[in-house]
Amino acid sequence: MEAGIVGLPNVGKSTLFNALTASQAAQSENYPFCTIEPNEGIVSVPDDRLTKITQYIVPQKVIPSALKLVDIAGIVKGASDGEGLGNKFLSHIRQVDAILQVVRCFEDPDVIHVSGNVDPVADIDTIETELVLADMQTLENALGKAQRTARSGDKEAKLRVSVIEKCNAHLESEQPLRTLSLTEAELAAISSYGLMTAKPILYIANVGEDDLEGKDPLVDKVRQHAKDSGADVVCVSAKLESEIAELDESDRDEMLSDVGLEEPALNSIARAAYKTLGLESFFTAGEKEVRAWPFAIxxxxxxxxxxxxxxxxxxxxxxxxxxxxxxxxxxxxxxxxxxxxxxxxxxxxxxxxxxxxxxxxxx
CATH class of the missing domain: 3.10.20.30 (Beta-grasp domain)
Incomplete structure (x- = not known):
């Protein structure tokens, strides 16, 4: 299972991904960050239950569960028509299982927002609109073939036509498919299309270093949007986390204490992404290793x-x-x-x- 990190230019997406990279690389060999390609990596999911298990079963190694993160090419308005790196963006996001959207929730005159002003909900709408348009195009392309096959009496094709039409109607109302209720059979009928708005989403509010709890009204707007769409929100200062990630363990603990954090906010992102992917953990425990394994709920x-x-x-x-x-x-x-x-x-x-x-x- 993998999650793709997306966002508009200058919202902190790459800073966040690089912080995750540095943070994992600085940990012990039992908690590796494995770089697959320049924009891909495996990140461990912190779980304090592992520590509790090892109080009674002492292993040679402790291995947390992990997930794959992909730093997806930036998107701009018009991506569904191929603007910017739109085609690359869309091809990569079709391959992931969940979307982690980074939205900027801080003001900084030295970091120019692509739209000229900081409005996280507008940023969310920009990307969602592009994904809605791309999904509509995908379904429109698939409809003709499904209709031709359905004319022969094929039951699966008839169901596919029905689901495509149902999905298109929902998308035309400017609503993502993740908010549309579909049966397992209906989901299976369109599973091969890689529909992007059907993927679960997590919003990552990139906040200022003076607002680590996310009290800014901009964050409240994101929380309300997420609540309305059934999604979660995690607050993080990507700039601060990138600085923390570069420190050795003792200095890192001191800095966390100084800013009032019990752990890096990156840990919260990993756990929230795990939840967004619909994953939970089981454990195997013995003298050789105590290990967490992911499984779908x-x-x-x-x-x-x-x-x-x-x-x-x-x-x-x-x-x-x-x-x-x-x-x-x-x-x-x-x-x-x-x-x-x-x-x-x-x-x-x-x-x-x-x-x-x-x-x-x-x-």
Whole structure:
């Protein structure tokens, strides 16, 4: 699963991405930032449950869950018609699973806004309009083929035509597809189109260094917009975070204390992006490693096992599961087992956030 960072010019998008890069590179080898390409990287998702587990199970390594972030080319008005780097922007955003939009929520006469004035909701509308127009074009191109196939009596094609028309009507009302209720069958019918406004979104309010809690009225506007669209908001000073990320651990802790932060705001972004992607974590724990693994909310035990290795899903027999609460109460896995608290779950089990698991598979 991956999330794309988007934004207009001069809103702090690249500064934020570079801060994430520097922050991860400065951490220990168990928390790596892996650069895939100049604009892509893997970022770990901080989870204090890992620390709690290792109080009882001491491993050689601790490995957090991770997600892929993509710094997507900047967008300008008219991108849906190919303006600026519009085509590159659109092709990249079609490939990601969620959108992280950075919006500027601070005034600075030395940093000129592309529109001449700072208005984060207008920035949001600019990008959303381009994505709406691009999605309409995609669906219009797909409609003719779907209609021709539907004439032959193909049931799937008939459903596809119906869903395309339903989506187009929604887009024509200037509403993104993420606000349209579709059944699983309807979603499957259009899943191959990479519709951008159907992707979940997280708004990142880039605030001034003197407004780390996001009390500026500009941030309130973003929060209200996000509330109306069912999205979340995270506040961050990209400039401050980039400075913090370049420090060694002792200096970083001192600077965080000086500005009143318990942890870098980048950690909040990673966790919020994880949530936006619809992910939760299960854990595997042993002497070799304690590790968090991502799974899609609603995934079955075999599907979760497949995250570890693709063969594990088809070879799944059962899962042995306990919780952090069990571990904190009984102190050791063997004592959890002896107390009869180790649950045995089959193929129909739906994974819960925080499950600590052993998967048994066929050889």
């Amino acid at each position: 609603g995934a079955s035990a075999p599907q979760a096992a497949g995250v570890i290795h693709t063969d594990f899903e088809s070879k799944f027999i059962r899962a042995e599961i306990y919780t952090l609460d069990d571990l904190e109460e009984y102190k050791a896995e063997k004592d959890i087992r002896q107390a009869g608290k180790l649950r045995v779950e089959g193929k129909g089990y739906i994974m819960q956030d925080g499950d600590i698991c052993h998967f048994l598979i066929n050889p």
